[in-house]
Structure formats: structure tokens, C-alpha cells
Amino acid sequence: MLPDPYNRLPDIALHRVSAASRETLFLQGSVTKGLYVVLAGRVHLERMGPNGERFVIHRATAGTSFAEASIFSDRYHCDAVVIEAGDLIRIDKAAVLAAFADADFALSYGRRASRQIQAQRQLLEIVGIRRAEDRVLAGLVAGLLDSTVVDFAALLQLSPEAAYRALRALVEAGQVINPSRGEYRLRAAT
Amino acid sequence: MLPDPYNRLPDIALHRVSAASRETLFLQGSVTKGLYVVLAGRVHLERMGPNGERFVIHRATAGTSFAEASIFSDRYHCDAVVIEAGDLIRIDKAAVLAAFADADFALSYGRRASRQIQAQRQLLEIVGIRRAEDRVLAGLVAGLLDSTVVDFAALLQLSPEAAYRALRALVEAGQVINPSRGEYRLRAAT
DNA sequence: GGTAGCATATGATTGAAATCATATCTGACT
DNA sequence: AGTCAGATATGATTTCAATCATATGCTACC
Numbered sequence: 310m311l312p313d314p315y316n317r318l319p320d321i322a323l324h325r326v327s328a329a330s331r332e333t334l335f336l337q338g339s340v341t342k343g344l345y346v347v348l349a350g351r352v353h354l355e356r357m358g359p360n361g362e363r364f365v366i367h368r369a370t371a372g373t374s375f376a377e378a379s380i381f382s383d384r385y386h387c388d389a390v391v392i393e394a395g396d397l398i399r400i401d402k403a404a405v406l407a408a409f410a411d412a413d414f415a416l417s418y419g420r421r422a423s424r425q426i427q428a429q430r431q432l433l434e435i436v437g438i439r440r441a442e443d444r445v446l447a448g449l450v451a452g453l454l455d456s457t458v459v460d461f462a463a464l465l466q467l468s469p470e471a472a473y474r475a476l477r478a479l480v481e482a483g484q485v486i487n488p489s490r491g492e493y494r495l496r497a498a499t
Numbered sequence: 500m501l502p503d504p505y506n507r508l509p510d511i512a513l514h515r516v517s518a519a520s521r522e523t524l525f526l527q528g529s530v531t532k533g534l535y536v537v538l539a540g541r542v543h544l545e546r547m548g549p550n551g552e553r554f555v556i557h558r559a560t561a562g563t564s565f566a567e568a569s570i571f572s573d574r575y576h577c578d579a580v581v582i583e584a585g586d587l588i589r590i591d592k593a594a595v596l597a598a599f600a601d602a603d604f605a606l607s608y609g610r611r612a613s614r615q616i617q618a619q620r621q622l623l624e625i626v627g628i629r630r631a632e633d634r635v636l637a638g639l640v641a642g643l644l645d646s647t648v649v650d651f652a653a654l655l656q657l658s659p660e661a662a663y664r665a666l667r668a669l670v671e672a673g674q675v676i677n678p679s680r681g682e683y684r685l686r687a688a689t
Numbered sequence: 690g691g692t693a694g695c696a697t698a699t700g701a702t703t704g705a706a707a708t709c710a711t712a713t714c715t716g717a718c719t
Numbered sequence: 720a721g722t723c724a725g726a727t728a729t730g731a732t733t734t735c736a737a738t739c740a741t742a743t744g745c746t747a748c749c
Contacts, residue, residue, distance in 0.1 A: 356640065356641075358636065358637075358640045358685075359640070359685045359686065359687060359688045360674065360686070360688055361688070362636070362640075364624075364625075364637050364640055364641075365624055366620065366621050366624055367617075367620045367621070367624060368624075377613050377616065377617070378613040378614055378616075378617045380609070380613065381606075381609065381610040381613055381614070406606065409602050409605045409606045409609060410602040412599050412600040412605070415599045415602070415605030415606075415608075415609070416571075416596065416599045416605075418605075418609055419570070419571065419599060419605070419608055419609065419612065420571040422608075422609065422612035422613065422616060423567050423568040423570065423571055423612065424568055424571070425616055426567065426568075426612060426615055426616055426619065427557075427567070427568045429616065429619040429620065429623065430556065430557045430619065431556045431557070432623060433619065433622060433623055433626070434554075434555055434556055434557060434558075435554075436623065436626055436627070436656070437626070437656045439705085439737080440705080440706095441705080441706065446548065446552070447548075447554050450546065450548045450549070450552070450554055451546075451554075457725095457726065457727090458726075458727070458728095459725085459726065459727090466626070466627045467706080467707095468706070468707055468708075469726085469727085469728095470706085470707075470708080470709095470728085470729080471705090471706055471707075473727070473728055473729075474706090474728090474729080477728080477729085484550065490714070490715085490726090490727065490728090491714095491715095491726070491727060491728095495548075495549045496549065496550070497549060498549045498550055498551070629706095629707080629735090629736095630735080630736095631735080631736065647695095647696065647697090648696075648697070648698095649695090649696065649697090657736080657737095658736070658737055658738075659696085659697085659698095660698085660699080660736085660737075660738080660739095661735090661736055661737075663697070663698055663699075664698090664699080664736090667698080667699085680696090680697065680698090680744070680745085681696070681697060681698095681744095681745095690749105691748105691749090692747100692748090692749090693746100693747085693748085693749105694745100694746090694747085694748105695744105695745085695746090695747105696743105696744085696745080696746100697742100697743080697744075697745095698741100698742080698743080698744095699740100699741085699742085699743105700739105700740080700741085700742105701738100701739080701740080701741105702737100702738080702739075702740095703736105703737080703738070703739090704735100704736090704737075704738085705734105705735095705736090705737090706733105706734090706735090706736095707732100707733080707734070707735090708731100708732080708733070708734085709730105709731080709732075709733090710729100710730080710731080710732095711728100711729085711730085711731105712727100712728080712729085712730105713726105713727080713728080713729105714725105714726080714727070714728095715724100715725085715726080715727095716723100716724090716725090716726100717722100717723085717724085717725105718721105718722085718723085718724105719720100719721080719722080719723100
């Protein structure tokens, strides 16, 4: 039910929360209680600009967690806004901190964190590629097209149209094969 | 000398490496020995595309580490290319894995990883903002302009010119103050 | 004091992706 | 079978950032 390291924690550390749309979980300023795992729905982490502009820091979807850093700090600097109603699990920070005494938990936590950092770094690098065609090719090489082209485009910070066009251009250049509608694969090495 | 969690490791786990420019550290395929910390110089992590295109996965500069994920996996999927000659420290993966038995080390590792994930996530979110002016404002709110505008622009994946223009526009809109040449600060809340 | 290099800055032009529009295909539900 | 939503796809237009060009201020070094 819970993602990897957290499923090892005692039940008493877990608190189920049902959240309505547009509900705000005020994390900012208050003493942090722990991190959250999204079971269903969507949550944005937002920070306020000096003149009230709201900036989205992170979008958490079902199966992902947010506010993990609150485990290690007393204060948190953003609030969570529920974009789509759903269920959350709050996990006590004390339980997580205590669990670090268990080497298995700590290793599991470290493994997941390392993987995530690596994936994010790669994505940052890919998103930094200017030309849509190059970006899409890099995204394909990274194996980022695993569901729809629309999702792929969003991940690459491209409009779906730009992604379709880039894929078409890559097919025409012989770099990518398009065996069927909506399916794209790298052509095998020459 | 070494960044936070790694300075707690025994000396025997550390191996100093002097690297010449364009030298390649072949991590790919071979059994991973550990992670690296860059003391001086610049290193790119690269992955090969199916037709020989090279993609930069990560750029490591002095003071940062790379291949951390190799601690948790037997095989690594990119190679490291030294872009600018310098010195590296290789850290044995066995020593790091063993150190996770120490709760202090594990907590320190977890804290750093959490912070890094949070920072990267925020940066990904900011880089995804289309309009240069909005992106620059978000970057300012996030406190990313801590050295030159040129560095700031690179972090935001913007050309320096675009960053200067966006800053100028924000100053003219009254959102940002420009107390002196090259210095920009958010105007206090209304 | 001269000059070399770099950050800052801004104007003009170009290029590429976003946006808008439109159409087809597909699967789910009725 | 009919309809509805969403993915796929592509053409036309617009927008906005990259690029090119140019100039100035600042610092370092000889």
C-alpha cells in the first residue's frame, strides 16, 4: 500500500486523511508533523511570493509523497493545496527518524532517494535541451515515453503538438520507428 | 574537505584520483566501485543513444558528487567524462553501505538527499514556467539569484539576455528593485 | 595608466515552439 | 449502433525567447 521505505513503519505512525478539493494543508510556519503519501487525488505544494503570487513547488500525484524534507526540519516553507479530492496518509516524522536506527530501513530510504535524485537530474538535463526534436530524442533514449505522448510531452515540458511533430520528424529522419498509431520506438543501432 | 555525510567515512574508503581533460571514467557495464566527489574540475555523466548520440545526464562541478546511485546498484548505465581537468575522490561503496548501520550517518545521508530532492523538484517546476518574466520572478522568490545574473540565467535555462530583460521588466512593473548595477531584489510585500 | 576580460545592459532580427484550429481514430459507456 | 471523451495528428498563425550586434562599467593584471 505504501511506497517502499515507509511500508516498514509501525501502523501507529500512519494517519489517514480524506481531503476535499481546494482544501489547504497549512504546513508553512507550523511545526512539522511529518510527510504525506498521496493515495488518491492530486496535491500541489505552493509557496507564496512577496506580493501574494502563488508558485507551485511540486505536484504530487497518487502514489507519490511530499513534504519529505519536513522529517529533517522543524519548519516547512510551503503549503499543500488539494487540487483533486482524494486520500492521504500522514506519516509521523518521529517514527521515520526512529526507523533510521534500523540499517535496512536506512538503506532502503537511501536507495530510493538516490534513484530519485538521479532521475530528476536526468530530467532537468533533458528539459534543458532547446530543440524539441533533440529533447524528444533524449526523452526516448531515457525511456520516458512509457504511456501516452501527451504525458510524455508534459514530462518534457513541451506542448503535445510539438511532441507529435518532433516524433514525426524523427520518424522521417529514420531515428525512430512508428509501428502503429501512438507507438514510437528508437530504431536499433546501425 | 568532503561534503556532509561522506566526511564521516574512514580514510581507507577514500581514493584520490587526478583526472585529465577528456579522460573517460568507464562506469558503464563494469562493476561499480562507488561514488565520486569532485574536488576540482568538471565532469559530465554521459549516456549513449542507440545511434551513438551522446547525452549529458549530469554535470558535476567542484564540491558536488556523482554516481551516488552506484552505491545501491551493481551496474551503472553511464560513463563519466572529465570536461575540465581536476581531482576526484572515489568513495568505496562497501564503506558507504556499512556506514548506514550508524544511525547518525544514515540520518545525515537522508537529510541531504531530501533537501536535494526538494531543491531539484522546485527547479524543475520553475524551469517549466514558459514566460521568461514569470520564470525569473519564481527564481527570485526561490532565492536562486545568489551570484551573477549569468549564472542565474543558466540555472533557469534562459539566455542571459532574456534574464536581463525579464529583470528590467519586473523592475519597471515594480515587483523588483534594482538598487545597483547587477543587483536585484524582490520588493517587499505591499 | 593602459588594456584585456567579463558582467551588465539593451536594440534588432530570426527562429522555433506555443497556440489555435480542425480532423480522424479509438475505446468506453449507453 | 450511437455518442462522448480523449489521444493522435497536422496545418496556420502568433508569440516570445534565442541569437546577433553593440556598448558600457568594473576589476585585474602588467
